Amino acid sequence: MARKYIDCRNVPSEMNCSVAISADNEKELLEAAVQHAVAIHGHKDSPELRQQVQQSIKEGSPPN
Incomplete structure (x- = not known):
């Protein structure tokens, strides 16, 4: 099983996380x-947020 990741640097934000x-x-x-x-980013947990994160x-x- 390959390791998976999410990197905030790939998502534009005001705070440059x-x-x-x-x-x-993955779960x-x-x-x-x-x-x-x-x-941290003040989003609301919603199906839309979860879909964006999943993608x-x-x-x-x-x-690095």
Whole structure:
């Protein structure tokens, strides 16, 4: 199973967030990334947010 990640640097934001989150399990990654989006970026947990996060998942490890 390939590791998966989401990198905030790939999403334009006012705060220029540099957090990258990775996990072996896509469900675990989705939950962690949604929690980050809600707590740090002020988004509301919604089906639309979850879909956007899901579409941002990439295989491998985040670049340095």
